[in-house]
Amino acid sequence: MRRHLAKAFPDGDVNIRTAGTGVEGLQLINSRSFGCVFLDYLLPDMNGLDLLRSIYDAKTDLASVPVVMLTGKGSESVMLEALRWGAQDYIVKDNISFHSLKIALTKAKEVFELKRNRAMAEEKLQQAQKMEAVGQLTSGVAHDFNNLLSVVLGNVYLMQEQITAPPGKMDTNALAEELTAIETVARNGAELVRRLMLFSRQRQLASQTANVNDCIRDAATLLKASLGATIEVAMILAEGLPSISLDVSEFANVLINMSVNARDAMPGGGKLTFETGSIVLDEFYAAQHPEVKAGEYVMVAVSDTGTGIDREVAHRIFEPFFTTKPPGKGTGLGLAMVYGFVRQSGGHVDVYSEPGHGTVFRLYLPKAGEPDRTEAAPVLPEPVQPGSIILVAENDDEVRGTAVTMLEKLGYRTLQAKDGKVALDLVKREQAAIDLIFTDICMGGFDGVELVREARALLPALPAVFTSGYTEHTVRANKIAPDDDFIGKPYHQEALARKIHVALGKRKRENV
Amino acid sequence: MSDRKTVFIVDDDDFVRTMISKLVASFGYDTKGARDGMQAIEMLSASSPPDVLITDIVMPRKGGLETVSELRAKYPALKIIAVSGGGRSEQGDYLELARKSGADEIISKPIDPSQLKEVLKQLMGKQ
Numbered sequence: 001m002r003r004h005l006a007k008a009f010p011d012g013d014v015n016i017r018t019a020g021t022g023v024e025g026l027q028l029i030n031s032r033s034f035g036c037v038f039l040d041y042l043l044p045d046m047n048g049l050d051l052l053r054s055i056y057d058a059k060t061d062l063a064s065v066p067v068v069m070l071t072g073k074g075s076e077s078v079m080l081e082a083l084r085w086g087a088q089d090y091i092v093k094d095n096i097s098f099h100s101l102k103i104a105l106t107k108a109k110e111v112f113e114l115k116r117n118r119a120m121a122e123e124k125l126q127q128a129q130k131m132e133a134v135g136q137l138t139s140g141v142a143h144d145f146n147n148l149l150s151v152v153l154g155n156v157y158l159m160q161e162q163i164t165a166p167p168g169k170m171d172t173n174a175l176a177e178e179l180t181a182i183e184t185v186a187r188n189g190a191e192l193v194r195r196l197m198l199f200s201r202q203r204q205l206a207s208q209t210a211n212v213n214d215c216i217r218d219a220a221t222l223l224k225a226s227l228g229a230t231i232e233v234a235m236i237l238a239e240g241l242p243s244i245s246l247d248v249s250e251f252a253n254v255l256i257n258m259s260v261n262a263r264d265a266m267p268g269g270g271k272l273t274f275e276t277g278s279i280v281l282d283e284f285y286a287a288q289h290p291e292v293k294a295g296e297y298v299m300v301a302v303s304d305t306g307t308g309i310d311r312e313v314a315h316r317i318f319e320p321f322f323t324t325k326p327p328g329k330g331t332g333l334g335l336a337m338v339y340g341f342v343r344q345s346g347g348h349v350d351v352y353s354e355p356g357h358g359t360v361f362r363l364y365l366p367k368a369g370e371p372d373r374t375e376a377a378p379v380l381p382e383p384v385q386p387g388s389i390i391l392v393a394e395n396d397d398e399v400r401g402t403a404v405t406m407l408e409k410l411g412y413r414t415l416q417a418k419d420g421k422v423a424l425d426l427v428k429r430e431q432a433a434i435d436l437i438f439t440d441i442c443m444g445g446f447d448g449v450e451l452v453r454e455a456r457a458l459l460p461a462l463p464a465v466f467t468s469g470y471t472e473h474t475v476r477a478n479k480i481a482p483d484d485d486f487i488g489k490p491y492h493q494e495a496l497a498r499k500i501h502v503a504l505g506k507r508k509r510e511n512v
Numbered sequence: 513m514s515d516r517k518t519v520f521i522v523d524d525d526d527f528v529r530t531m532i533s534k535l536v537a538s539f540g541y542d543t544k545g546a547r548d549g550m551q552a553i554e555m556l557s558a559s560s561p562p563d564v565l566i567t568d569i570v571m572p573r574k575g576g577l578e579t580v581s582e583l584r585a586k587y588p589a590l591k592i593i594a595v596s597g598g599g600r601s602e603q604g605d606y607l608e609l610a611r612k613s614g615a616d617e618i619i620s621k622p623i624d625p626s627q628l629k630e631v632l633k634q635l636m637g638k639q
């Protein structure tokens with residue numbers, strides 16, 4: 001290795017340091033800065049991935065130095081893991097030459113720099129957005145408080161006039177009205193402060209052990225009465241959900257805020273659905289959402305059949321004072337409150353929306369008692385035929401990338417398509433080579449359902465698994481047949497493995 | 513026809529509008545009100561113009577600035593008071609912008625009742 005490096009950089013312009021064990025390596029890496037680290041997977045005291053993980057920074061998605069992993073032949077899973085934990089490249093040991101080292105070194109340094117610059121730019125942008133939010137917050141609060149104070153001052157003035165009126169001319173009815181007006185706006189002010197505090201995490205939640213299904217039933221009774229007759233309220237609540245620790249009254253506020261938003265998005269009426277379930281958010285999901293800890297969660301989905309959220313504003317809806325509603329109709333604090341609540345509960349919120357069709361908000365609340373995640377390796381069912389080819393159709397690049405990584409880790413081979421049309425072209429070209437279609441349902445225009453219909457016109461027994469950001473209930477009701485295979489987003493590797501396994505199995509049966 | 517002067521109040525916040533109406537009534541004027549600029553312009557064209565119009569600046573549908581310049585063009589004799597809880601747009605401070613759009617007086621929120629009374633008295637006197 002050293003010999004190859006020396007050969008690759010003969011003029012001594014590269015300073016080489018070596019470490020024989022993981023611990024030594026770590027000490028060296030932490031003691032000074034290196035242009036690149038070549039890291040062997042097999043170290044006497046630990047494996048290279050463990051070392052890599054310990055210098056990995058999730059925020060930048062980089063290790064502290066550029067890293068090239070050295071692995072044995074056939075350890076694709078190690079290579080993939082290495083790339084996931086911040087390595088820029090890998091070299092199979094049998095192929096080491098001064099040439100491959102030189103290329104790997106240059107590439108690793110370049111990719112590392114690019115990525116670090118991007119991370120820095122993103123952080124600056126976030127900072128700027130935060131400042132903007134603070135600005136909006138200040139002027140939003142100022143506006144509302146000034147209105148409120150105007151009402152207080154005005155009414156106090158009127159009351160002073162009243163009490164200085166000649167005896168017998170004092171209008172007690174008017175006085176009572178003025179007092180009520182003052183009381184009402186003062187309470188509104190208190191509510192505004194309460195929501196703000198919750199958002200800025202100043203207020204502690206009063207947690208107790210509760211069942212989310214019960215909370216939802218209670219809220220739904222109230223909502224049915226207040227949302228109006230044009231809005232149907234439905235509940236699909238999972239049996240046997242564990243009780244979790246949460247602030248019941250704040251949770252009720254969360255449900256109400258989301259329901260009011262749903263109502264506002266359905267001016268002509270529609271359907272509001274509450275759905276609950278147990279779900280595991282796995283390492284893949286956690287890697288894509290830095291604030292999420294992998295683990296077991298109770299999921300609460302609130303979906304509506306409303307206008308949906310425009311792509312341009314979707315990333316801003318949780319900002320305090322961000323609203324698309326006219327002044328007086330919305331303060332833009334509803335979702336900020338929801339966000340504050342969920343974060344304080346150690347959970348996560350995620351939104352999926354199809355403009356023109358509707359929106360699903362999903363809350364993930366951690367199961368009580370912090371499940372200990374001693375990384376019991378998930379038991380994966382053996383793929384029916386390792387090497388089966390799966391066509392992955394999905395318009396979101398990131399989601400598609402994750403799906404492909406999961407499937408390849410499971411031993412499948414993949415073809416990718418970024419929409420229905422491209423996918424269908426692939427089906428036409430590859431025909432029987434494709435063993436299964438794994439497709440998103442909504443991909444804008446030519447959707448997953450059409451794709452599978454057309455593909456099956458060519459290959460009648462072709463297995464398919466559908467996926468969607470919508471809840472299974474919604475999709476089953478509108479889009480796919482009862483015996484179609486479906487997996488809801490976000491899915492984890494284990495569940496995906498099982499679905500694909502079952503779907504592939506179906507074809508086997510049909511073929512005999 | 514009574515010789516009482518009329519004040520027209522435009523504010524999208526129901527509490528604020530009601531409160532201003534009561535105050536203005538207690539000063540001895542007749543009052544009318546609208547929720548936004550659009551409604552105000554409709555109502556004005558359907559009846560004889562008021563003596564003074566008080567308008568908020570940040571409102572849905574038709575905002576205060578637009579309302580002010582439109583009314584200024586249509587009713588040169590109308591006295592206009594613009595009210596705002598502060599804040600600014602890209603073009604500058606709302607109250608300054610309101611003055612440029614043709615408001616005779618500007619008042620910042622929270623509204624001070626005595627100040628409002630004074631301003632109204634002066635504007636009525638000028639007519």
Ligand SMILES: Nc1ncnc2c1ncn2[C@@H]1O[C@H](COP(=O)(O)OP(=O)(O)OP(=O)(O)O)[C@@H](O)[C@H]1O
Nearest residue numbers: 261262265308317323324325330331332333334335
């Ligand atoms: N279910 C939904 N469907 C469509 N758009 C939504 C939905 N929920 C939220 N939004 C969008 O997100 C914005 C922010 O929502 P948020 O609840 O924070 O504030 P708001 O509803 O405007 O005001 P507030 O809740 O304070 O009365 C809304 O103005 C709306 O544009």
Ligand SMILES: [Mg+2]
Nearest residue numbers: 257261334335
């Ligand atoms: Mg809201």
